[in-house]
Amino acid sequence: MRDFSRGHEWLSINTATVRKQWRLDRIIEECARRGIRAISPWRDQVAAVGLAAVAQQLRETGITLSGYCRGGFYPAADAAGLAAALDDNRRAVDEACTLKAPCLVLVVGSLPGALDGKPVHRDIARARAEVHDGIAATLEYACKVAMPLAIEPLHPMQAAERACINTLEQALDVCDALDPARSGALGVAVDLYHVWWDPKLAQQIARAGRERLLGFHVCDWLTPTRDLLNDRGMMGDGVIEIRQARGWMEASGYAGHAEVEIFSNDWWSRPAEQVLDTCIARHRSVV
Numbered sequence: 214m215r216d217f218s219r220g221h222e223w224l225s226i227n228t229a230t231v232r233k234q235w236r237l238d239r240i241i242e243e244c245a246r247r248g249i250r251a252i253s254p255w256r257d258q259v260a261a262v263g264l265a266a267v268a269q270q271l272r273e274t275g276i277t278l279s280g281y282c283r284g285g286f287y288p289a290a291d292a293a294g295l296a297a298a299l300d301d302n303r304r305a306v307d308e309a310c311t312l313k314a315p316c317l318v319l320v321v322g323s324l325p326g327a328l329d330g331k332p333v334h335r336d337i338a339r340a341r342a343e344v345h346d347g348i349a350a351t352l353e354y355a356c357k358v359a360m361p362l363a364i365e366p367l368h369p370m371q372a373a374e375r376a377c378i379n380t381l382e383q384a385l386d387v388c389d390a391l392d393p394a395r396s397g398a399l400g401v402a403v404d405l406y407h408v409w410w411d412p413k414l415a416q417q418i419a420r421a422g423r424e425r426l427l428g429f430h431v432c433d434w435l436t437p438t439r440d441l442l443n444d445r446g447m448m449g450d451g452v453i454e455i456r457q458a459r460g461w462m463e464a465s466g467y468a469g470h471a472e473v474e475i476f477s478n479d480w481w482s483r484p485a486e487q488v489l490d491t492c493i494a495r496h497r498s499v500v
């Protein structure tokens with residue numbers, strides 16, 4: 214297993230972690246200043262600065278991406294909505310290519326309208342079928358431009374609004390169905406916040422193997438959790454055995470970044486300098 218205690222060359226910052234404090238250009242600047250070599254930005258943060266400007270700043274600073282957030286949200290109320298989602302996913306793939314991302318992360322979506330509190334139906338099986346078809350369509354395009362897709366299973370508490378794929382096993386079943394050759398074009402992003410509780414976690418990470426392990430996201434699960442979306446903990450402040458899980462990832466062949474992804478009203482309220490410095494320290498001591 215790699216030794217993270219003496220450096221942070223494998224640390225990546227998911228830029229949502231300091232999104233309330235800084236624009237993306239400032240985040241990149243501050244990461245470069247601290248020797249952080251990778252980030253995973255969100256589409257809205259890139260759009261706010263401009264795609265070309267971000268690509269140029271990445272070239273100038275030598276910072277690479279550990280992933281691009283995000284595609285997905287396939288299910289829709291009608292055919293026009295499904296088509297619009299596919300168009301949007303093609304644009305996300307193109308942006309990921311421009312930024313030279315190693316993969317586009319997919320948060321697959323679930324009941325249409327649920328995110329706004331107005332689900333148009335309750336048929337999660339239909340949503341899952343639409344997700345399957347949507348990923349298949351995006352994969353066809355992504356393969357042409359050589360952009361791998363990483364399905365991120367989300368914790369079941371988000372099954373209605375954000376993702377009807379909730380376990381690593383489910384995500385890998387989709388991978389096996391759509392990419393049986395294990396070509397590397399389709400895999401998973403293992404976000405410990407979503408999957409740490411899963412009794413099959415070690416088994417499914419082993420099943421995924423090197424070809425399917427495209428991302429590894431870390432933070433911590435706080436007790437009690439006060440907000441279903443925005444109360445993620447800093448590594449070491451909660452109950453996830455992060456290093457054990459990284460061991461499983463690496464035993465399975467994963468050799469990429471540990472991406473810190475913290476949506477937290479608490480950490481968003483602190484100076485961003487302090488947040489980044491704490492990420493570096495905890496990456497060394499806990500991840």
Ligand code: ZN
Pocket residue numbers: 365402404430474
């Ligand atoms: Zn994640």
